[in-house]
Amino acid sequence: MSEQIVSIRNVSRRYPGGVTAVDDVSLDIAQNEFFALLGPSGCGKTTLLRMISGLDTPTEGQIMIGGQDMALTPPNLRPTNMVFQSYAVFPHMTVEQNVGYGLKVTGVEASEIKRRTAEALEMVKLSHLAARKPDQMSGGQRQRVALARALVKRPKVLLLDEPLSALDAKLRDGMRLELTRLQETVGITFIIVTHDQDEALSMASRIAVMDKGAIQQIATPSELYEQPRTRFVADFIGKVNLIDAAVLGQKGGKVSCLAQGLGNMEVGCEKSTGDKATIAIRPEKLKISVSEPKGAGLVKTKGTIRDVAYYGDTSHIVADIGEGLDLSINVQNNSRTGGSGVERGQKVWVHFDPADALLLTE
Amino acid sequence: MDNWKDYKKVFWILAAPGTFWLLLFFVIPLAFLFIMSFGGKAIVNGEVSITDYAYFTGFENYLRSVEPLYLQIMWKSIWISALATILCLVTAYPIAFGICFAPARWKPILLLLVVLPFWINLLIRTYALIAVFRTQGYVNLTLSVVGLGPYEMLYNDFAVIFGLVYVYMPFMVLPLYATIERLDKSFLEASLDLGATQFTTFKNVTIPLTMPGIITGVILVFIPCLGSFLTPALLGGANAIMIGNVIERQFKAANDWPFGAAISFMLMFATFAALMIRAFVAKRSAGVDV
Structure with a gap:
């Protein structure tokens, strides 16, 4: 500097x-x-x-x-x-x-x-x-x-x-x-x-x-x-999904934890203190699919679409994944027809790569 | 309500009491006075009547009012009022400024202190001033402790000016307070931030931006000063007579209402002249909301 x-x-x-x-x-x-x-x-x-x-x-x-x-x-x-x-x-x-x-x-x-x-x-x-x-x-x-x-x-x-x-x-x-x-x-x-x-x-x-x-x-x-x-x-910078999680253990640069509504996952983190943490994941890093996604290491869960808000370039979707937990998901509207491709009440899979999630211990 | 023209009935109902009051107790008597100012004493049975007046006897009252004797008194009234107004301004400005920058919970109390004298009758307050300034008064008593005096402070122009400043101070403080309070303090901060000292900021930003309050205060003090008669009568003695005293005498001791009416109107014309100067200044400082 x-x-x-x-x-x-x-x-x-x-x-x-x-x-x-x-x-x-x-x-x-x-x-x-x-x-x-x-x-x-x-x-x-x-x-x-x-x-x-x-x-x-x-x-x-x-x-x-x-x-x-x-x-x-x-x-x-x-x-x-x-x-x-x-x-x-x-x-x-x-x-x-x-x-x-x-x-x-x-x-x-x-x-x-x-x-x-x-x-x-x-x-x-x-x-x-x-x-x-x-x-x-x-x-x-x-x-x-x-x-x-x-x-x-x-x-x-x-x-x-x-x-x-x-x-x-x-x-x-x-x-x-x-x-x-x-x-x-x-x-x-x-x-x-x-x-x-x-x-x-x-x-x-x-x-x-x-x-x-x-x-x-x-x-x-x-x-x-x-x-x-x-x-x-x-929370202040941009939109984010904050999910409470219990820390189970640490090995290498990763922490394994039990996230509310999402089950077990391993998230990269230098060091974790205490047994409670928050998993933060941005709405645009979450994905939706109608059929079960395939891929190793993906975190996935079933959910119901609660709300779809159309913003032209993107659609903001809220999905209920059970246990009273709502996730915000941003979807790019890449084609002229179909919009986000999902509608309210539809059953979907919500998934993400744990590398895109962040563990906050403070 | 955006425009009274859209609500004519409401407008007239709201305006009626005030209009009625002003018409009956201000405009009509003033009109009578105006007519009287062209009149004179009636001649009854070849003798000048004491009780009856004749209308339209000519302009002699106005001609008499511009005789050197009265012009001199008029001129003296103007400069005494002007001096009192200036003293009011320079004293009231720091007071108003101080109140504006005082902690919020102090403001109502300080404003109350400014208007507190109004709760006491003007006559009593003026007599109290006499008690302060007379030869055996509080000021001379205090001075005698350090071996000074006694000074003759009553029954001269100084006493009149002091009395006027004392009586009309609130009329200066309140409009100044209102303008300074509304003044966006970031203007002053911007000036300081741009390199101006406190004094330059006061001269270049504070005074121009509070000019509306200054003008209002000056008018509210100068005009009543010009017409005052109680203060000069009690504090001024015989040689500090002002135009208000002359008018009072015509209506009472001299029993010459037509002449009194004529001088009153001359005083009113002087006031209008002062207001025109104000309008001229306002036009020049256009852009500042006057």
């Missing part, structure tokens, strides 16, 4: 009255990374972002930016800039004045402000709206103003607080691509806060999943999806 730009050491933020928003968080963010803080609302991700910007102060721990301790540096002197969730584009200034504001208040020369403002507006494709007031613009355009206003300062780190949450779905997809492109062009470290796992997975190079103020796992998007370390992460 290249040079660390942001280094967070044992940072906590406690509020008077016993609420702990951020609980002993340590993480390093490298130069040029697109880093995401992901978690449900109230998990402390925004508080952590605000502490990096200096708008909030840690009660314990240390935040270093570019190798310097930021404890005594107020927000206006930090090499970070923020894109606020509400955008906070000043309503009494034109687009151009908004973008130039951060330069003007730090005493940059007028000609330089004009040049850099024009450059920043060009970058977010808003040059034609420079003279507009924010109330004459759409949410997407205002967000670009907020982006340009932050980027024009050439910060070492750009902080984005739920930047896409206020946009409609179509615009969000476009903006997602644009943010990734922008990050590659300007070569600035981006730290984004989001509660939307799709957003984090599609944009970030690394993701920290947070829950109740603490970091659950820091990993690349594919690692998080395929190798979640905790039940919380598995």
Whole structure:
């Protein structure tokens, strides 16, 4: 990993009255990374972002930016800039004045402000709206103003607080691509806060999943999806079937266990502690067939289709495999006719390769 | 209800009591006063009557109201009111700001403290001020402890201005509080984040964005100050007379209602002028929701 730009050491933020928003968080963010803080609302991700910007102060721990301790540096002197969730584009200034504001208040020369403002507006494709007031613009355009206003300062780190949450779905997809492109062009470290796992997975190079103020796992998007370390992460990132299992024994890199409704199986796991575990398997890794599947080592069980939801490219199927256990299965609709090929009430076989399942012991 | 035009009956029923009240007790008396402002004392049996008035005797009341004596008093009323308004603004702004940033459970109590003086009669409050400022008052008593004074603080312009600031402060605090409370704090954070100091942020973001509250507060304080008569009468003595006192005298001691009506309307025109300035400022700061 290249040079660390942001280094967070044992940072906590406690509020008077016993609420702990951020609980002993340590993480390093490298130069040029697109880093995401992901978690449900109230998990402390925004508080952590605000502490990096200096708008909030840690009660314990240390935040270093570019190798310097930021404890005594107020927000206006930090090499970070923020894109606020509400955008906070000043309503009494034109687009151009908004973008130039951060330069003007730090005493940059007028000609330089004009040049850099024009450059920043060009970058977010808003040059034609420079003279507009924010109330004459759409949410997407205002967000670009907020982006340009932050980027024009050439910060070492750009902080984005739920930047896409206020946009409609179509615009969000476009903006997602644009943010990734922008990050590659300007070569600035981006730290984004989001509660939307799709957003984090599609944009970030690394993701920290947070829950109740603490970091659950820091990993690349594919690692998080395929190798979640905790039940919380598995459940939060994408859809997953979580099945309770009793650990029977361990040999080599495999654990044999008795899974509820599925019987005995062997799942790869480095080490298992305790006698209880959870088997996690993604809906797209489960398969359905009408006749009994053949193949060595497959985990299979009989079930009844309870529900079929058609989504065009895929169908989401819920199958009851007995013992009150429902499994979610995603099926690709590969041909134009027939859809998922099953209907409600049908008896089917549900099966999967145990290599696609994951044993969670935490 | 999206549009009152779609619910005409409902609109009229709801508007009727207020309209009736305003018409009967405000518009009609005001119209009488307006007519009277062009009148004069009636001549009965070749003598000037004390009780009867004649209508439409000309513009002499208005001409008299722009005589230097009255213009001077008018001008003095304007600058005293302006000064009181400015003092109100600079004192009320930090108070309103403080209340907005106070813990949520303190806010109602602090707001209550701001409006608490309204629960006491204005006359009593003004006499209390006299007790504070008179030669043997609390201020001079305190000063004498450190060997200063006594100072003459009553019956001059200072006392009037102080009294006006004291009386009208809540009218400034409340609209300011309402605007600052509604102000999205992320604007201030964005400004700080972009490199502005606290002071630059206050100057470039906070003040422009709270301008609607400032304007409302200024109007709510300046206009009643301009027409006040109790405060200057009690605290100002003879040499701190304001236009409100002149009007009061015409209606009472001088028994010259037509002239009193004419000055009242002149005062109203001055108020309208102030409101027009406000509209002009509002137009210039378009984009900020005024």
